[in-house]
Amino acid sequence: MKAQWIVMAALAGHTMLAQAETVGSVDTAFKLIGPDHKVVVEAYDDPKVNGVTCYVSRAKTGGISGGLGFAEDKAEASIACRQVGPISFPGPLKQQEEVFNQSLSILFKKLRIVRMVDQKRNALVYLTYSDKLIDGSPKNSVTAVPVERSITIPLK
Template structure:
């Protein structure tokens, strides 16, 4: 049987590892509705660097709920999101990529709703396709957005 210290250490290390998966950088936001108490409703723009593909950054815009519940982190943000991924430097790979892989996810509510970003490899066109969507533990959301980054044909995308 594990000691309480080992269990706490395990959970702490899992928490740290899970928080490092998402490294969103806040680029900016615009207010969309004034709230008398608490922060305004807004659309935020965040940047995510692909952890396995150097030189690609994905920009995601999404709604962020304000008001008292939003300020306390209890509000459920809307499912709408838009994505644009761009080459921002020389493209290189840290290793072979899976044909399809979730590369980012971020919690949108305390009710298990997440914003997800999936990378897909289009080998025929030598391109990386990024899909963003939001889901909920109980039911999925059909709202999504897709973008693609063409990789120079002299650079082969390594696939597992």
């Protein structure tokens, strides 16, 4: 019974992460067999901040291995988060929290987006980077969304 609660809690925590929505893509290299190499642009709505969407561009490996899901995508991504509606907070935020992660390979490589609260400047800072079980990448990208001074960012 205790094991079931642990699994349910893990799944509940995982479902709070944002879900990707593909905005578009461009081909970067032709592959005779399988899909072409691409740069994809995906949108992620912050699940705990209404009115903020992050746009991430990243490389997606094509070819036979990419088409079958066995290729390892490059650890390079760019992020731009924007206010797309009135900003509101359904609840308090952690000072720093992962809001999204996506597998980039079958070998435990992940693209991650972390939200940080810059209380002094009343801004939300978003960082994207990739990591791997053994050796992550220092390549990263950062963006910030200012919040109106009349709105206090609630912290836990």
